[in-house]
Amino acid sequence: MGQGHGHKLHFHGHSPVHRAAPHHKLLALLGFTLVVVATPKDWFAAYGLYLLLLAAVVVVSTVPPTYLLKRLVVEVPFVVFALLMPFIATGPRVEVLGVSLSEHGLLAGWALLAKGTLGVLASLTLAATTEPRDLLLGLERLRLPQQLVQIMGFMIRYVDVVGDEMRRMRIARESRGFTARNPKHWPVVARSAGALFIRSYERGERVHLAMVSRGYTGSLRQGSDR
Structure with missing residues (x-):
């Protein structure tokens, strides 16, 4: 049941998210991604709201959160780079637990981790609720x-x-x-x-x-x- 019809990322279901038109979901993903990328790094509350919105979509889609979390492994290289940024970045330093870290690196690493996670999670939600050939039909409707x-x-x-x-x-x-x-x-x-x-x-x-x-x-x- 959890495996998709034609693709390993797809989760078979009959939720409103599954039934939504693929081109509408593609536009929603594009708009969400652009808004997340354009959000300033220090707007921490905004990222929390984005996560809550995304969590609400996942709940409505009936896709198990563990199904998506297992596939977040694709983000590991970005997580590693984000964790390294406070150590390799230049600029003013701040001590955290006795370790000297770059303030700019901390903020940049946080932004990379937050934006990357939200983008990957949104993309996985789209893939889990839309069959591949439906995505192709959606791209055709968008005149690709x-x-x-x-x-x-x-x-x-x-x-x-x-x-x-x-x-x-x-x-x-x-x-x-x-x-x-x-x-x-x-x-x-x-x-x-x-x-x-x-x-x-x-x-x-x-x-x-x-x-x-x-x-x-x-x-x-x-x-x-x-």
């Missing part, structure tokens, strides 16, 4: 260039295929006793990545030739397979 929509559609369709190919290559390496433990093994991993790129490129050419042979003229109807 047709070719970009098609590229995104193919990415969604074939990301699992490429992921399975990568997993099979990893299993093949491990079955031969190879495990990347130190930088000496990086050349092997790099060659595997190059081989995966070539295979993916060749697969794309074969798919394109198959589409052309079946009358493809440069446009697709995203909802035709419903």
Whole structure:
């Protein structure tokens, strides 16, 4: 039940958020993101209100909070950088628990962490309540260039295929006793990545030739397979 129909990020449900038009949700996400980014760093109360608003949307969507929190791991690199900023930034210093930290770094790190978390959480909520092909239809309604929509559609369709190919290559390496433990093994991993790129490129050419042979003229109807 918790797995999506066609994508791992989607959470199947019938809430008002799930039923909302995809292009409206895309516009809402864009507007929310722009407002969060434009908010000054020291407006702490505003960030609290944004979080409450986002929490209300999550509650209405019936998506379990743990479902979203597990996927916040994608934000880890930004969290690490935000935690480092008070130590590496210049400017006036302040002592916190006996440690000298940069005031500008503290404020910048807080802003990066708050804005990044709100943006990622909002994006995950959209992905959890909207199926990928509905997002493509929403982008079409918003008049995004047709070719970009098609590229995104193919990415969604074939990301699992490429992921399975990568997993099979990893299993093949491990079955031969190879495990990347130190930088000496990086050349092997790099060659595997190059081989995966070539295979993916060749697969794309074969798919394109198959589409052309079946009358493809440069446009697709995203909802035709419903």
